[in-house]
Amino acid sequence: MELTQYLDVTADRVDKVIYRYFGDVFGDLFQASAHLLLAGGKRLRPAVVLLSADAVKKGSSDDVMLAAVALELTHTFTLIHDDIMDGDTSRRGVATVHTVWDEPTAILAGDVLYAKAFEFLSVAEASDRAKVHALRMLGKTCAEICEGQSLDMSFERRDDVTEAEYLEMVQKKTGVLYGASAAIGGVLVGASPVEIDALYQWGINSGIAFQIQDDLIDLLASAEATGKDRASDIREGKQTLLAIRAREKGLDLTPYRRELSASDIDEIIGRLNEAGVIDEVRAVALERANVAKQALGILPDSEEKQLLTDITDYFINRGF
Amino acid sequence: MELTQYLDVTADRVDKVIYRYFGDVFGDLFQASAHLLLAGGKRLRPAVVLLSADAVKKGSSDDVMLAAVALELTHTFTLIHDDIMDGDTSRRGVATVHTVWDEPTAILAGDVLYAKAFEFLSVAEASDRAKVHALRMLGKTCAEICEGQSLDMSFERRDDVTEAEYLEMVQKKTGVLYGASAAIGGVLVGASPVEIDALYQWGINSGIAFQIQDDLIDLLASAEATGKDRASDIREGKQTLLAIRAREKGLDLTPYRRELSASDIDEIIGRLNEAGVIDEVRAVALERANVAKQALGILPDSEEKQLLTDITDYFINRGF
Incomplete structure (x- = not known):
């Protein structure tokens, strides 16, 4: 399909x-x-739960x-x-x-x-043991999402966010809920610890790739396609991976923290391209997507496993 | 003890x-x-969890x-x-x-x-089956507490809250968490459905009695004893059981929605006493406390059961 x-x-x-x-x-x-x-x-997260359950135990998606x-x-x-x-x-x-x-x-x-x-x-229809495991995982995940949002807000007051800090933030704000969705799908149908970990790693890394692609879209996609305000991250001085890598290369984006015309945005894109920043950021997203897909290697081949892989590809290839 | x-x-x-x-x-x-x-x-709610666990299965409080x-x-x-x-x-x-x-x-x-x-x-140290039961109960309880807070806030914009609405609000805002504390203590140590229900009823009704006593304290206790602003409920026009019963008797408290002197407060207390409102409200709290204590009747006698009873008495006898 x-x-x-x-x-x-x-x-x-x-x-x-x-x-x-x-x-x-x-x-x-x-x-x-x-x-x-x-x-x-x-409904991407529900789809991930259902696909992960089916990837581990065919035909179990109704139960979960x-x-x-x-x-x-x-x-x-x-x-x-x-x-x-x-x-x-x-x-x-x-x-x-x-x-x-x-x-x-x-x-x-x-x-x-x-x-x-x-x-x-x-x-959910599952063993009590599996449900306790899943409930504990959901609790842990919710606390991490709060940390991610807290980090994100704290970055608004800073200009020196490191790449490691950025990655921690997107892992917690976006990655862990995809990780938990996949892992909980597996846990509930009796996946082995190795399978659960693989699903979790798939989700975390796919989620991080998703967020990096989101940053790229904000700059590169047309406003008509996204329905969003283009280049809003740069205008607001947001500490995205693009901004962090640009800063590392001595490219100062702070003068662009103002209303931006279409030609301003083209100029920014030109300068970032010249410095190789856009290609580098794309490469980071691609690398995360590869890690995610490789994690699924231990699962038997199935249509659902393929669809999880397709989701990862969709995350990094979507234009809006 | x-x-x-x-x-x-x-x-x-x-x-x-x-x-x-x-x-x-x-x-x-x-x-x-x-x-x-x-x-x-x-730490009253934790104490209720521990007492309820011990009342059902002596010596189990460390586990919970x-x-x-x-x-x-x-x-x-x-x-x-x-x-x-x-x-x-x-x-x-x-x-x-x-x-x-x-x-x-x-x-x-x-x-x-x-x-x-x-x-x-x-x-917690308990069977997975018991933990799933307890976790489901906690989820249900949290949603009810939100309803209770929402009702409480909606009452601020109304002057026609009925006694049934007031009781629903305090049950949800205060009662259900005591109910869940007691019931979860029982559930985790393998209490029977009848015991779980008894503990839940004890908690709900004790919590309602607690809240009604809180309303009485706001009016009757000295500011020194409570550390709170005396008669603040009446000044703010809060829809407490006192206010609702007073309204039913044609006693208009709306003129007292203003800064109140000590003699104003004495006057209000005098009028409420004359109309029998304070005694009636005390009787409602007492009735709830009795329902709570009677619910425990099906549990075997124990020091912990006695302490749960003592908590109910404390709720309605405390002066602040």
């Missing part, structure tokens, strides 16, 4: 469950909790469906809280929760999804 | 574990997470110590988030987390403790 087709079919399956539980909720708090969840999204939804709930709770902290007003084409309601309601709406994530995971 | 002595000894045991994990943490985020946790507190701490982490996370929503500046004698750091850090600090609560519970 083509990845895009698989993701479409899977998003429909996941959405059915999400709508069953959150489609018709009553009261401000639960409507606020459901708001972003019902605004769509690719509630766990797959639990990972989407976790992701969505972090988005709701992040949007408050970052003061963002729109997400997935809708106004953010704290904008439609207010900050107290948005804090609680995130907290409700946080609770539901653990509840949904605890009722 | 006397309750006060038991609580002192237990708080020391719980504090040792809390200090081991949170006493020497590094970085803003983890220090913010530890701030309120290290500011002390009676990390679960006991998990319930304190849960309580503390709700306090950190509530303080942001309510704009409170001090708690347990220290400045609140969002005051010392900032709101984004406080949101994340609460989120970290939330994650750690599930992590700690998942590593």
Whole structure:
């Protein structure tokens, strides 16, 4: 199956469950909790849970469906809280929760999804031993995501972020939830420790590659394609891998922390290309993607393993 | 053993574990997470976990110590988030987390403790089956606490809260966490469904009694004893059981939504006493306490069962 087709079919399956539980909720708090969840999204993390379960034990994805939804709930709770902290007003084409309601309601709406994530995971079809393992892993992962967001915010006040610090931040902010999605899919269907570790490494490294590609897209993609403000990272002085590598080469991007015209952006791209920064950053993403795909080597070949590999390739090849 | 002595000894045991994990943490985020946790507190919820475990299976409290701490982490996370929503500046004698750091850090600090609560519970010494049960219960409870806080905030914009609505709010905001503390203590040591339900009912009803007593204390206790601003509920027009019963009797407290002198407060107390409101509210608290204590009837007599009963009595007899 083509990845895009698989993701479409899977998003429909996941959405059915999400709508069953959150489609018709009553009261401000639960409507606020459901708001972003019902605004769509690719449901990539649930897809990873289902694929990982099937890659380890063919035909088990129905059993872990509630766990797959639990990972989407976790992701969505972090988005709701992040949007408050970052003061963002729109997400997935809708106004953010704290904008439609207010900050107290948005804090609680995130907290409700946080609770539901653990509840949904605890009722997946799996052995109790596997569920305890998965629940512990989800707890550990949530704490790490908080660290990632905290690091990300602290970088806004700094100009000397190192590459190691950047990689720690994206691993925690983005990587560990993909790692946990893959590993939990495996854990719940009885994967061996070696398989669980392989799935976790696949997820972590794919997630890091995803984030580096995101940084490239911000600079290189057209505003029409992304729906986002182009080169916003450079304008805001964000400590991305592009900015860090540029700084290492003595390329000063600080003069570009201002409104940027299309020709300003072309000039920046030209200078970064000349210094080899864009190729280098692409190479780092590619290297992470290779590490991710190689980690899957210990799993038997299957359509699902191939689709996980396709997800990694999609992460680094997507244009927006 | 006397309750006060038991609580002192237990708080020391719980504090040792809390200090081991949170006493020497590094970085803003983890220090913010530890701030309120290290500011002390009676550790009542952990004590309830330990007593409930011992009441069902003598000598098992060491096994459930990390679960006991998990319930304190849960309580503390709700306090950190509530303080942001309510704009409170001090708690347990220290400045609140969002005051010392900032709101984004406080949101994340609460989120970290939330994650750690599930992590700690998942590593308690108990069967996997019991832990899955306990983790599911904690998830369900956290969602209910959010509902309770949401109801509480919504009451601020209303003047027509009914007694049933008030009781639902205090059950969710305060009762369910005592219910879960008691029930989880039982679940982890293999209590029967009947015992688990009895412990849960004890906790819910004791928690409701606690909250009603809190409302009475706000009006009746001296400011010196409580360290709080006396009659603040009436000044702020809070929908407490006192206010609801007064309204039902045609007693209008709205003129007292202003700065209140000591003689104003004496006047309010006089009018509420005359109308029988204070006695009625005391009777409701007493009734809940009796339901709580009766629920324990199915447990074999033990020192720990007696101490749970003593906690209920303490909840409704304490003066601050």
